[in-house]
Amino acid sequence: MKPTSMILTLILLCGLISSCGDVEPIDNPEATSVGESTDTVESTDPNSVCDLPSDVRFEGETFTFAVYENANTQNLMIVDEEDGETINDAIYQRKIKTEERLGVTIEQVIYNDNFNEFQNPILAGDNAYDVGNIRCTDALKVWQEGMIIPASELPYVNIEKNYWNKSFNDSLTLCGEQYVIIGDMMISTLDLTYALLFNKQLVADYNLDSPYDLVNSGAWTIDAMYDMMKQVASDVNGDTVMDDNDRYGYLSHPKQVLPNFWIAAGEMSVKKDESDVPYLAMGEERFNDVIQKVFEVLWDAETYYLPTDQLYDVPESSIKLFTNNQSLFMDSSFHHVQQLRGMETDFGILPYPKYDESQERYYSRVSYYNAPIVPVTNNNLELTGALLEYFNYISSETVIPAYYDIVLYSKVSRDDESQAMLDLIFDSRVVDIGDTTLCADIRDGFVATMFQTNDRNLASKLPTAQSKIDAFLSKMPE
Incomplete structure (x- = not known):
């Protein structure tokens, strides 16, 4: 059953939601x-x-x-x-x-x-x-x-x-x-649905394009997000060290970063074949293209803040920096969004960006x-x-x-x-087996460490990941 406020969203979705072109479509969960x-x-x-x-x-x-x-x-x-x-x-x-x-x-x-x-x-x-x-x-x-x-x-x-x-x-x-x-x-x-929060004051201060307009026009892509982040990220105190005294483009727990972006791009770490049997899909060319792009716009451009506190899925340091107007974007599940009710500066809520404009719809991750x-x-x-x-x-x-x-x-x-945006995000939720059911072997097993250490050699990790998939399949009930 669609939300009572879905009329606006249906107008929004008309130009956005269709088959995914050369991207393998991910099923679109029904709205609650x-x-x-x-x-x-x-x-x-x-x-x-x-x-x-x-x-x-x-x-x-x-x-x-x-x-x-x-x-x-x-x-x-x-x-x-x-x-x-x-x-x-x-x-x-x-x-x-x-x-x-x-x-x-x-x-x-x-x-x-x-x-x-x-x-x-x-x-x-x-x-x-x-x-x-x-x-x-x-x-x-x-x-x-x-x-x-x-x-x-x-x-x-x-x-x-x-x-x-x-x-x-x-x-x-x-x-x-x-x-x-x-x-x-x-x-x-x-x-546990994830979205991007953006600081409205920083958007105004830097005269940035409206993120809402970008989403509505279908132009909300990783490149568009990067163009905004690089204008805001800055070594504020000029000490040549990016730390919690500076300003960033994006805040997130390292284990959440890559899955957020690959799922938003319409990719899956684990897919299922025609017999409903899981297989590792991280070796596919487009998947790797997405991963490398994320490293470039976050690590190479120094737009990302690496939190030292990682107890919670949304680190307390991320919340502190975001509420202190020290980052343009923050990654958050909706459970943790509710911690920002008292934030003085207004913020908005967005889906994660598409890989590029040829991708015809948005996807939202359930972690x-x-x-x-x-x-x-x-x-x-x-x-x-x-x-x-x-x-x-x-x-x-x-x-x-x-x-x-x-x-x-x-x-x-x-x-x-x-x-x-809430309607769009919840209408676009997907689940990746490698990010959920098998997260101990894939997301938390090596993907999180890859991003935290700026290790971009995905190919070297795939044989071990495949062995984990094989071990998993060997335990399937008859």
Whole structure:
């Protein structure tokens, strides 16, 4: 279901979204549904309405989620009470409405970010929870080890519905098996969507072209971004050393840089063949062209600030420099964008740039996601399938509108143009297996170090990367 503010975006997209020419197209995830408040938003689109039969109820039964807490996204499935915060109250309403509809009690257990705490009950044969909300990397592991029930076996679940993210789910099949499914109950796919923030004061001070106009005209490219960055980046104190006393073009955690740009260029580090089997695509010529271009405009031109603090996906030093007007652009997930509500200088929100103007559309990166999995110890698939179907539906009517319209539109986005950009960004989200499921071997395994150390020899890394892919494929379930 499209956001209520999508009319402007549809006008925007008419000239932008089409096939990708000589670039292999990446599936375009559907937009999430939005509304105007935390109240339930009624839809007239049949594909946005839950078709769960009215007599499907499970009186007196208890359903338990297992979740872990993460500093980079929101993971809680339920909260105990309303507290006046928009998202909290929407999550509470989701719980109440689901309990009333199905006649159940929903509970939640929270475990530390420790995979053993999650898998030990399964290994012990203990039905401790019905659905686990875990890291995408761990979801693959438990599937390979036979600890979960494939999503395709769940009754009542209709992934063709708008509240299931079909394009995401199409990318989350391996060897023809839908091992996990993502829907609107998972805020992490919004929280971990990445965008470019730009400092409006610096745009005005340097009389730069409007980034919004560049996006709308299709001219928002890496070269256009570079032209702006090189005018702003400066050794302010003249000591010939670029440090946190100077001004930059771009701020980002080193592990995020290259994936942001290659995905925005329409490339993937890992693709799937006609048999749905993953293969390494980093040796393709255009992929390498994109990587080398990014090194040139960031390292060679000294427009990039390398943070020394790298604990969080968006470093605290990046936020400090950006709010202090010391950088034109900052990379950020939407979870971390919300930390800038108090920034005095206005900022805008943009998609990452295209590789060049021959690329006919924009792509936005989801760096990670949390996956709901069903353990083999689950002894009530009827309840599980029904609850997941309704829970995702009611999330599209409560939590998603709260997140999108109120938290982002009202509290973060500061102008009408940024609101249109939000629609474009969320409509253009894609998932790269090498950046998510296999991030330990690819993105965090060697890509992050390459960029941090200005090592441009991608070809030398590919044999090791291929061996990781081969090892991964050897563990696929029969």
